Every structure is written in C-alpha cells, then in structure tokens.
Amino acid sequence: MDVELTVRVLVVNAGSSSLKLRLLGADDAVEATADVSDTDDIAATLRSWPRPDAVGHRVVHGGAEFTSPVLVDARVKAALHDLVELAPLHQPKSLAGLDAVQDVLPDVPAVACFDTAFHSTIPSYASTYALPSAWRERYAIRRYGFHGLSHAYCAKKAGAYGSRVVSCHLGAGASVTAIVDGKSVDTTMGFTPLEGLVMATRSGSVDPGLVLWLAERMPIDEVTNALEKESGLLGLAGTADMREIEAALDDDPRARLAFDVYIHRLAGCVAAMTTAAGGLDVLAFTGGVGENSAAVRTAVAARLDHLGVRVTGAAEFDITAPGAPVRTLVVPSREDLEIAAGVRTVHLGHR
Structure with a gap:
C-alpha cells in the first residue's frame, strides 16, 4: 500500500x-x-x-x-x-x-x-479586472476563483477523457471552470464567490452600475444581504431548491422563469469557458444540482448542441449520447479526497 x-x-x-x-x-x-x-x-x-x-x-x-x-x-x-x-x-x-x-x-x-489555490494558474489576462492599478495593488483586487477543491477533483476524473475540460460545480453556490491539461485557465467566480452563475440565493453577475444605483437608495448592508441571501433562485422563484422549481415548471410562471434564467446563464458561461479552453473535449457536472438534476443537464446540453454536447437522461457517470463529439460526465463531488491528498503530501513532507 x-x-x-x-x-x-x-x-x-x-x-x-x-x-x-x-x-x-x-x-x-x-x-x-x-x-x-x-x-x-x-x-x-x-x-x-x-x-x-x-x-x-x-x-x-x-x-x-x-x-x-x-x-x-x-x-x-x-x-x-x-x-x-x-x-x-x-x-x-x-x-x-x-x-x-x-x-x-x-x-x-x-x-x-x-478553494482559491487551484485557480492560481489562471493567466493574468483572465484574472485581471480593468480597474485602476492603484486599486488593484492596494487592495489585492483580482479574480481569485472558488470551488477549486471540487474543480480540481473533477479535473482528475474527467481529464482521462480529454485535455480540454469544462467543469460545472452546481450546488447552492455554483461556478464553471475551464481546465486545460489539469490546470485552471479561467473560471466564473471572481474577487468574491458572488460573481458568475445564478445560484441558490446569490445573484451571480449583475451590472455594477445597478449595485451603485441601489447603494444610493438603501443601506449598503441591505444591498449586500439581498445579493447574497435573497437573490438567485430564491429571488426569482421564491425557493432556493432546484427540486421544487423543477416540480413546479408546468404550473408556476416564477419557477419557469427561474429555471430558464438559470439555464441561460449556465449555458452562456459554459460557452465562454469553452473559448477560454480553446475547445471542448469533456463537459463535467458535479455538486448537488449537477449530479442530481437530469433536467438541468438536458436543458444545458440542448443549448450547447452547436458545441457538440448531447446527453442521455441516464443517471450514471458517462451520459454522452451516442455519436456526440463531446464527452459529458457526471462526477460525484469528493472534495474530501482532494483535501486528504493535499494533507498527506504536506504531512509526510514535514515528518
């Protein structure tokens, strides 16, 4: 052993x-x-x-x-x-x-x-905000990225099927990462875990001008709380649970809007990460929604057919439809194994 x-x-x-x-x-x-x-x-x-x-x-x-x-x-x-x-x-x-x-x-x-470490390989042109250099230097402003432990584990599992992987961690928090040869080259979360996809209670990316506009009309802590805890699926549908949204798609217009907004943003971010990776060999889904929602996976794949993504509705590791040029996988999230591997390396190195 x-x-x-x-x-x-x-x-x-x-x-x-x-x-x-x-x-x-x-x-x-x-x-x-x-x-x-x-x-x-x-x-x-x-x-x-x-x-x-x-x-x-x-x-x-x-x-x-x-x-x-x-x-x-x-x-x-x-x-x-x-x-x-x-x-x-x-x-x-x-x-x-x-x-x-x-x-x-x-x-x-x-x-x-x-969680930020996996994204330290992102090139400067993808990690840099177009802000005054004095701000960037004084406040260490850059796109850090998050969910790195999950994306790193996903990269190891999916990397055997191709060098250009787009990993979708979809849970209460959600992010998409472009991975080339096992290294992160871009991701949807940035300076904070608020940027990017629509999430359970987080807004994801919004116009910064909107935030400034709101801050002039209400206390900033109310704006912060709303963006973090009252937005996303909860703000759109009244529930943060994707299972409840899927169950209400045919009867509740709010649920339908929430699902469609979620899929629109997710598909767009996958396409953007495909560009960052220089193409797409493997699309991987992980996290609670990514692993358990065939409806989300199927809807996203339908929007990405032009990239070669086609899936079955099966609940298994490989859900690639016959003949599809892009391999699509469902990877159970095991951040614990990624953490344990890092711990053992450090622990044995300090004995």
Whole structure:
C-alpha cells in the first residue's frame, strides 16, 4: 500500500451553519462522518472517533500567497485572518472550524487546503479586472476563483477523457471552470464567490452600475444581504431548491422563469469557458444540482448542441449520447479526497 494512504486524515468542511466532518483511513476508506453544529458536538464527536494523524481544513480564501496546501502555524493562521476582508461571509466559518477542532486535537497537525489555490494558474489576462492599478495593488483586487477543491477533483476524473475540460460545480453556490491539461485557465467566480452563475440565493453577475444605483437608495448592508441571501433562485422563484422549481415548471410562471434564467446563464458561461479552453473535449457536472438534476443537464446540453454536447437522461457517470463529439460526465463531488491528498503530501513532507 502507498505509504501516503496509510495516513488517517480528518477532513473538516466548514459550511454556513455546520461543520461536516469525515474521517478517511487507509485507501481513503470512510471510517466515520458527521455534521456538527457547535463546539460541544465537535468535541463529543471527535472524542468518540479514532485519532487522526492529521487534519485537513477546507479554507475558502488563500489570497495570492497560499497556492497549495500549507501546514497551519501561528503565522499562517494570522495570515488567514488577514484575508477575512476578502471573503467576509466565508472565511470566518473556515477559521471557526479550525479553532474548534484544534481545541479538541491540539497536538494533531492541521493543514489548510484552499478553494482559491487551484485557480492560481489562471493567466493574468483572465484574472485581471480593468480597474485602476492603484486599486488593484492596494487592495489585492483580482479574480481569485472558488470551488477549486471540487474543480480540481473533477479535473482528475474527467481529464482521462480529454485535455480540454469544462467543469460545472452546481450546488447552492455554483461556478464553471475551464481546465486545460489539469490546470485552471479561467473560471466564473471572481474577487468574491458572488460573481458568475445564478445560484441558490446569490445573484451571480449583475451590472455594477445597478449595485451603485441601489447603494444610493438603501443601506449598503441591505444591498449586500439581498445579493447574497435573497437573490438567485430564491429571488426569482421564491425557493432556493432546484427540486421544487423543477416540480413546479408546468404550473408556476416564477419557477419557469427561474429555471430558464438559470439555464441561460449556465449555458452562456459554459460557452465562454469553452473559448477560454480553446475547445471542448469533456463537459463535467458535479455538486448537488449537477449530479442530481437530469433536467438541468438536458436543458444545458440542448443549448450547447452547436458545441457538440448531447446527453442521455441516464443517471450514471458517462451520459454522452451516442455519436456526440463531446464527452459529458457526471462526477460525484469528493472534495474530501482532494483535501486528504493535499494533507498527506504536506504531512509526510514535514515528518
């Protein structure tokens, strides 16, 4: 057995209201899994599990400095706190998870794995906003990209079928990434996870002039809250759940509009990422909606027929229609495996 796969890794995935814990043992076998919501639950859960050799934390933002997994020490933790201003709605959750687990396992090495790291290979012409250079330098403004752990895992699974992959991570948050030879070359999320696709409660890209117009008419925190938590599918259909929207397509005009807007934006972003990749060999769907909604996949494929995307309605890994020049895959999201791989590399390198 590969020595790396003998390292038992606790994977910590911090969400908006809970921590998802998963313990991976030899050969990445899942030894235990749990969703916990407070410090007492974390302590009780981890004390009942086998002791890990290392802990891997999903951290949303690594900024320009952290482009690969890193062993967490006092300097790294301070740097991660400094990045809170770049992701104020997400970074604190990651840091709270780090602190909570370290309270229970203070002597177990902790490794931070970053959602932004996979996108560090995006060329400058795709990562640079057309803003004054003084702003870009002073505030570290650039397109960072997110969902990198998911896209990286998807790239590994899909890369065996072609070098030019467009990966669609469709969940509560959603993004599309262009991948060439396993490396990200463009993505739809930018400086924050608000840019790009229509999401469950996030607006995705809107005219910046609209945001300025709204900010003149209401408090900026109301604008921020609405764009993050009251927009997207929820704002269009009154529900953030794609399953409910699909069930109401024939009866509720709001559901039909929400679905059509979602598909229009998604198909357009896939086409844009195809251009960034220089063509399309593989289209991959992952995340809760990407994996489970045949209706979304079929509707997007219909809009992308001119690119060679044609699919079956089957619920399997390869959903490519016979004769289609582009391979279309459904890849179960396993960010935990991507995190564990990064943890083992760092952990064994520091022994």
